[in-house]
Amino acid sequence: MLTYQFDWSVVTSGKYFEWLVSGFMVTLKLSVVGIILAFIVGLLIAVMRMSHFRPVRWFALAYLEFFRNTPLLVQIFFWYFGSYKILPQAVNDWLNSTNFEFAAAVIALTIYTSAFIAEDIRSGVLSIPKEQMEAARSAGFSYLRSMQYIILPQAVRITVPPLVNQFLNLAKNSSLAMTIGVMELTYQARQVESYTFKGFEAFTAATIVYLVLSTSITALVHLYDKRVLNPSRAV
């Protein structure tokens, strides 16, 4: 008969605790860097998607559809292992001298998430009445300037809750970076398991960290929803 001895001290102190903490920091770093870049790229793609110039619009559409409809894991493998043949040798050498595991994970997460963010921003823009654009144009703003000063600031405000959701998705998706050796939280939990055979404890610790992260951020969105978007309902 197998009996399992619980030993929570494995994950609450000492070397393995430090591993988990450093894993959490990497997860956080991946998520924050990823969401900032994904937001910038997503905004760009969203604007391109609404452009009146067809090739630009088509490029944005192809980008959206392709990256939304392929698994993130495959994209991670592609950027890490597959990009080698496409890039010039000098670029490869430079990338390899850096922390390329982390960079490849950030690239994959950024591109994947930006495709979703672009759609969120676009629906935010579409929810702004058309008349505003017409008014801005007749006031002498160019298309891009009207976007920049009139439409986007409002759209982004509406888009904040879905954006925060994308941030959460990104934080959760960053666990896939473990497959290319990025030592984030899930990777470290697995390391602790394989060194100590205390898998239950290690995964429980990681689970609690993920849950605390996602519940606290979800709570912030609710607050934003109440205070900023629907201030009349604020208590």
Place this chain on the structure above:
Amino acid sequence: MDAIFNFQVITDNFTYFMIGRFPHGPLGGLGLTIYLAVVSCILSFFGGLVLGLLSLVRNPFISYPVNLFINAVRGLPLLMVIFWMYFLLPALMGRTVPESQTVIMGLTLFTSAYMSQIVRAGIEGIPPGQTEAAISTGLKHWQVMLYIVLPQGLRNMIPSFVNQFVSLIKDTSLAFIVGVSELTHVATQVNNRTMAYPTEIFIFIAVLYFFLCYAFTSLSRWLEQRLAWRKAI
């Protein structure tokens, strides 16, 4: 210099990409990917329906824990859910569980939590006037749900369900990590064996996934338009 890309590796291993070791061994490759996605989708439809209905029950002793559970699952990475299944299933079932079933259960649990939100939104989207009218004709609460609200709600949910199916197809790639030989796993196997064509192999499977997912994404959009049009008249 030769061409940069050499897609020979794809044609040489094409059967393996499609069906894995089948028929001499278990099904693998794209075949297993589709199998995993379809089975998990059917199961999570029912899982989502049950969780969604329970989360709307007026008794807080039922709805509160159910909502808590749904939120907890939604707060975790799918990878974590699969690892938990790995540990929990044998304990709960009292017997050993093959990896493919572990993955199906992980995907099902994870997707059910998301499907429950769709079910919830679908039900809440039916005007309450209908429920009131039905109740005044003498129907019981569960009858109203079963005969009046659900049939309409479900129809509106179809496009979202199809979208979840697309997510499922993409999510099956995580089965790779616990050693289930679906498409991504098979691709890394071939990649490991040949060790020279990662670009070709990953582009090939990305395109394969893309066609599969894009077909269903388009279906979902078409359904959405059709349903909207029906409602309009």
Place this chain on the structure above:
Amino acid sequence: MKKLATLALAMVLAGVLGKAALAAPPADTLAEVKKKGVLVAGVKDSLPPFGYIDEKSRTIVGYDIDFINAIAKKLGVKAELKPVTSASRMPQLQEGNIDIIAATMTKNPERAKQIDFSHTYFFTGQKFITKKGAVRSLKDLEGKKIGTAKGSTSEQNVKKAIPSSTVLSFDDYPQAFLALQQGKVAAVTTDEAILAGILAKAPNKAQFEIPNLQISDEPYGLGMRKGDKNFVDFVNKTILEMEKSGEAKKIFEKWFGPTTQFHLQRNFKITADK
């Protein structure tokens, strides 16, 4: 409040795990396997020549697999092969998903606390694969990235041998070798026989070498559940007989001998431990 409740849920989850101990795999695998008529073995599926998919037949073949087939034959049952990774093989065995591990597994005291090992059926040592001429001594690897596989002894050994190195762990060795080819790591480390297998299959093998730097001995054993005495005895008896009849040597020659790409010397014999 919500956060607290979520925490509580996690605790409940952990409580359920306490019952994990109840999932008991068969105590007497020998009897169970005979009853089922199948021996389920955890093997590697992309690690030539120990266990890999043959391109033509699309089945798993290799040194480890031949041992499993011999044991299954002796038992009079069918062998079923299940691919495992270095990280998944022990949990798989303990949960009863497989009956035996034949997956290039090094015997060491920590693992022996969790599972029982057969006598050593293969013997090798941990070395490195590097770009030709890049590494003369362990000093050349200080501060460099070194690739290996998750959950392996190689990972733990190299951290001890070269503490200043960064160890990058992949899901399996060939992936680590791919990283070496692309210059992402300075070396790949694991057991010499595995390295030789990878190198032999590599498309541009002339650029790589295995310098004569050994950091540990690696005796491989077949893994079985702890305390499963009948089964362990049976397996030990079988592989000793295979040594005596010359079958074990024949399997070695088939996968590593002069007719293969590896040309390894068989510097061990299967004998009873201690």
